[in-house]
Amino acid sequence: MLTITGKTKLLGIIGDPIEHSLSPVMQNAALAEMGLDWVYLPFPVQGKNLTDAIAGFSAVGLQGFNVTIPHKQAIIFHLTEVSPLARAVGAVNTVWRSEAGWCGTNTDVAGFLAPLQSLDRDWSSVNVLCLGNGGAARAVVAGCTQLGCKTIQVVGRNPDKLQHFQDSWQGSPFAESLAVHPWEALPDLLPTAGLIVNTTPIGMHPQVDQSPLTIAEANLISSQAIAYDLIYIPNPTQFLRQAHDRGALAIDGLEMLVQQGAAALKIWTQQAQVPVDTMRHALQKHLGLI
Numbered sequence: 149m150l151t152i153t154g155k156t157k158l159l160g161i162i163g164d165p166i167e168h169s170l171s172p173v174m175q176n177a178a179l180a181e182m183g184l185d186w187v188y189l190p191f192p193v194q195g196k197n198l199t200d201a202i203a204g205f206s207a208v209g210l211q212g213f214n215v216t217i218p219h220k221q222a223i224i225f226h227l228t229e230v231s232p233l234a235r236a237v238g239a240v241n242t243v244w245r246s247e248a249g250w251c252g253t254n255t256d257v258a259g260f261l262a263p264l265q266s267l268d269r270d271w272s273s274v275n276v277l278c279l280g281n282g283g284a285a286r287a288v289v290a291g292c293t294q295l296g297c298k299t300i301q302v303v304g305r306n307p308d309k310l311q312h313f314q315d316s317w318q319g320s321p322f323a324e325s326l327a328v329h330p331w332e333a334l335p336d337l338l339p340t341a342g343l344i345v346n347t348t349p350i351g352m353h354p355q356v357d358q359s360p361l362t363i364a365e366a367n368l369i370s371s372q373a374i375a376y377d378l379i380y381i382p383n384p385t386q387f388l389r390q391a392h393d394r395g396a397l398a399i400d401g402l403e404m405l406v407q408q409g410a411a412a413l414k415i416w417t418q419q420a421q422v423p424v425d426t427m428r429h430a431l432q433k434h435l436g437l438i
């Protein structure tokens with residue numbers, strides 16, 4: 149049982165809605181394992197209350213917080229310092245205090261990269277196919293650029309949003325290997341894709357029997373490919389089942405969730421190591437995966 153004392157330090161997460169967030173489960177498990185008198189709380193914050201919430205966090209001395217939908221972009225305007233990576237991605241998910249004020253960065257990119265960096269691949273020969281062009285796709289583009297992937301092909305269903313997505317990277321190093329395509333281009337792009345990332349919600353509850361790929365499209369997945377679904381429940385998703393049936397390597401979104409949280413906890417606690425296994429185990433147990 150967690151003991152709150154007069155000295156307990158506060159961390160948290162803001163979002164709207166926030167009740168489904170899994171971060172409190174894994175962060176509090178890690179804080180307990182580290183023997184720290186800290187607690188991590190969910191804070192439901194509507195957009196209209198963002199300014200007040202941050203002023204309140206300053207007033208009560210919150211150590212830091214995570215940011216989730218819908219505040220990842222808007223929070224940038226409330227920060228004294230924003231890391232170059234978070235600026236390029238256009239989203240902040242981790243905020244901490246400095247003497248000057250609140251500072252923010254994006255640990256989703258590190259979280260996305262962690263399971264890929266444990267693989268032995270020549271990334272300079274890998275063509276990436278990113279399904280969807282929303283917020284998470286931005287972390288995928290930044291991550292794959294950092295990996296040095298050969299090309300990054302982003303497929304989306306809305307031509308205006310797709311064009312906006314491409315334009316938003318102009319002038320940054322992230323734009324160099326990036327191209328965008330309509331959804332209909334999938335049959336041309338799938339056979340040569342070495343890393344296929346699903347950043348759409350297709351396959352999540354209640355669409356658990358659906359995949360972003362039709363059966364015919366899934367049959368074009370190379371057996372040498374890596375299929376990465378950012379969705380972590382159900383596990384596996386229909387997309388990962390299709391990829392596994394083709395002989396491809398399947399990666400689910402749980403590790404990204406764990407690793408973005410671990411990267412945030414390192415920042416707040418100024419510790420080089422945090423108990424990642426404990427965080428993963430707490431999440432798996434909570435989700436009924438073990």
Ligand code: NAP
Binds near residue numbers: 304305
């Ligand atoms: P988002 O900003 O809403 O983006 C979703 C994207 O999927 C948009 O491009 C959207 O297209 C597209 N899309 C939605 N339904 C579609 C459909 N039926 N057909 C084709 N495209 C469709 O959401 P997000 O924040 O990027 O999150 C996306 C997914 O990643 C969610 O499942 C989320 O849980 C997951 N995620 C996981 C982690 C992790 O740590 N594992 C982290 C972040 C996100 P339109 O713009 O045209 O609507």
